[in-house]
Amino acid sequence: MKHSLPILLTMMAVPALAEETRELDAHEHGVGELNIAVDGETVAIEFHAPGADIVGFEYEATNEEDLAAIETATSILSNPLDLFVFPDTAGCSVVSASAELDTEEDGHDDHDDHADEHHDEHSDDHDEHGDDHAHKEHKDEHADEHHDEHDHEHAHDEHADEAGHTEFHAEYMLTCATPSAISAIELAYFATFPNARELVVQVVGANGASAFEVERDAPTLDVSGLF
Template identity: 35%
Template sequence: MRRLLLALPFALLPLAVAHAAEEHEHASLGAHEHGVGRLNAALDGQTLELELDSPAMNLVGFEHVASTDADKAKIVTARTQLENPLVLFNLPKAAGCVVAAQELESPLFGDQPPVDVDEDEDHDEDVKDADGHEHHHEHSEINAHYQFTCAAPGALKTLDLANIFNTFPATQKIQVQLIGPSGQQGVEVTAKAASLKF
């Protein structure tokens, strides 16, 4: 099934190219953009895989390594919420889905180093200190991968992302690439329109 998710971007490449052509040159698919998350979803038989990628800013309110107790508490809270995907994705009870595997990764969790901002790119996050020296903020992502086994996958008619927007209000939109029984689709969901059909 992991291969299915890895193939998803290639299967949806025509949709992504069409969507990217409509976007501003600064807001391309896959780019680190605050307020925007990405979700790959694939339903194959009884297996549902979801892969959520989001700038840490959307989920915890910052992207630096936590040094204060308040920041550390925010990371623990976000991680705890991400560790409960049945609630986060509001999967229908009738589908009988159980978590078969899950993996959370982020430099904020101590898994990997933060990504430095490319100095050739123009970013609003460049900061000058009192001496006039520029400092670049680091970008941190939070990646969550879930695999569910669903006893009645036919009951998965929709994927409701409202709880993600409610839990992480800094998330303004999620770019979704989905493969399901009715084919493949690439859509953008918001808090006001947080549900999509499989």
């Protein structure tokens, strides 16, 4: 996706946000991010949320049910004014909207390289041990190495189970006839997605920048005076 308005760069340039916004743990389930930037009558919104918050899982979808859930969620996320409700008096409408599911995978190619190196070392060591006694010692050493490698592979498999996080990412462009009328935004997002607990919100407007943490039991974002 292309940023029609560089929201994140704009926000990063505002020191107040860096001071006020908490630092999110990497991929914190239940917690999404919402960035809003207002420039004249243009409102740009960027949204991120873990896959578990939106569809209830983060593994790679392969069956029809899971694929259908992702398709439905992407369709819902493509209608921003149903999720983030602006006052009618602001006269906001959608110019563009896009949503997609991103997969974050950890690379482990070095594991294969390590296996190849181990195989080569094993071949060289085997040539150096010609007698039975040396061969026995080599077998014992190899057993220990194999055990260690097995533990490494087991740890690698466990790590692989934890890898492959998914995240929904959406970008919206709105136009609002009267931006100054945007005093609050109702986050219907929480009612739509029961697994969502919190949104960390950054807002940049003509009158400054602010950061918020909005929870599902109080789903109203007060932005009075910012636009």
